[in-house]
Amino acid sequence: MGRKILVVDDNLEFARIVVRILEDKGFQTSIAPDGNTAINKVLSESPELVLLDLKLPDISGEEMLKRIKEINEETAIIIITGYGGERVAVDLIKAGAMDFLSKPVEKEILLRAVENALKIRDAQIEDKQFERYSSLEKFFPFLAHEIRNPLHAIAGALTIIQRRSDLKDNLLTQSIKIIEEEVNHLNEFVQECLDFVRPPTKSQFIEVEINQVISVVINIISHIYGELIKKIRITTEIVPQLPKVYANYEEIKKAFLNIVKNSIEAMGEGGELSIKACFKSDPSPGYIEIVFIDNGSGIKKENIKHLFNPFFTTKFRGTGLGLAICRRIIVERHNGKVYIESEEGKGTKVTVALPIGKGMDISGKG
Numbered sequence: 001m002g003r004k005i006l007v008v009d010d011n012l013e014f015a016r017i018v019v020r021i022l023e024d025k026g027f028q029t030s031i032a033p034d035g036n037t038a039i040n041k042v043l044s045e046s047p048e049l050v051l052l053d054l055k056l057p058d059i060s061g062e063e064m065l066k067r068i069k070e071i072n073e074e075t076a077i078i079i080i081t082g083y084g085g086e087r088v089a090v091d092l093i094k095a096g097a098m099d100f101l102s103k104p105v106e107k108e109i110l111l112r113a114v115e116n117a118l119k120i121r122d123a124q125i126e127d128k129q130f131e132r133y134s135s136l137e138k139f140f141p142f143l144a145h146e147i148r149n150p151l152h153a154i155a156g157a158l159t160i161i162q163r164r165s166d167l168k169d170n171l172l173t174q175s176i177k178i179i180e181e182e183v184n185h186l187n188e189f190v191q192e193c194l195d196f197v198r199p200p201t202k203s204q205f206i207e208v209e210i211n212q213v214i215s216v217v218i219n220i221i222s223h224i225y226g227e228l229i230k231k232i233r234i235t236t237e238i239v240p241q242l243p244k245v246y247a248n249y250e251e252i253k254k255a256f257l258n259i260v261k262n263s264i265e266a267m268g269e270g271g272e273l274s275i276k277a278c279f280k281s282d283p284s285p286g287y288i289e290i291v292f293i294d295n296g297s298g299i300k301k302e303n304i305k306h307l308f309n310p311f312f313t314t315k316f317r318g319t320g321l322g323l324a325i326c327r328r329i330i331v332e333r334h335n336g337k338v339y340i341e342s343e344e345g346k347g348t349k350v351t352v353a354l355p356i357g358k359g360m361d362i363s364g365k366g
Helices: 012-024 035-045 061-071 086-094 107-130 135-163 170-197 210-231 249-266 322-333
Strands: 004-008 028-032 049-053 076-081 099-102 205-208 233-238 245-248 272-280 287-294 337-343 347-355
Touching (some): 004 012, 012 028, 061 076, 061 086, 076 086, 086 135, 099 135, 205 249, 210 233, 210 249, 210 287, 245 347, 249 272, 249 347
Parallel strands (some): 049 076, 076 099, 233 272
Antiparallel strands (some): 272 287
């Protein structure tokens, strides 16, 4: 069953067009021609997203936004406005709406706005899952909330600027790109904070082929770094048909991705990265050892002991959470081991050990 969307608009012809577009993409939809009907449907149907017309015959858009949020503050809202309603729509974004669309709405713009609003909603719900944490970790969800809200407002305002700007103006286009990049950078930082404190989800643990994870990570890296990756030599030395490990696939992929990113960023043109994977039988039933070796800039001796500390970084724009997340995933959530050997100017070796036995703990090894 698709995600629930309520379309609130007294122009039923427009509402039906929107519903057809959404249903073609698998969404479950409903229509309300006025405010009172909409409120009843929000109560009875619990839509995840409401497309809300600003001008309804019985209740104002501002009042509707307030009432929907009172019923369920997690409901995402996109304002639909006719010509000249942009100023009010921007005020409603400040009051809690996620975006606004001007009539007539192009299909692709509508679908993109809906997908973005649902992603933001999901992220905000995720933020609330971490309220039970104490000290520094309890601060992360608060940080995420306080940063994400203005970021969403900035992104929404930037969308309006893009729609109304002459993008042939190179300086303007460059400025918009800089804003987008900075918003993305902050969004990534917030996500890393949440990744660090996210509780383990054992229901997502499956048998994972480490060879496949390594292959996927190399493929992702080639897309992230584009031309730079062509100047770096990546070699793999992987024993075929390694035993599978019982793990959360996405988390192990993230941990390996963070390690490989660090290696790529530590190497200049002509760098070399070697990835090796093999099976070790002791302690029984054994574990998979994965070794990442680069010939990058290496790490100062006095910094090595701090590498897994949250927010410790020697990068110009690093968050200092990449390796902290790796340790949390590998050691705390998978009972494995990760350790680093490095020499400044000569490169770095990262060794990861993951148990193949379900519930086995090798985190004290090495």
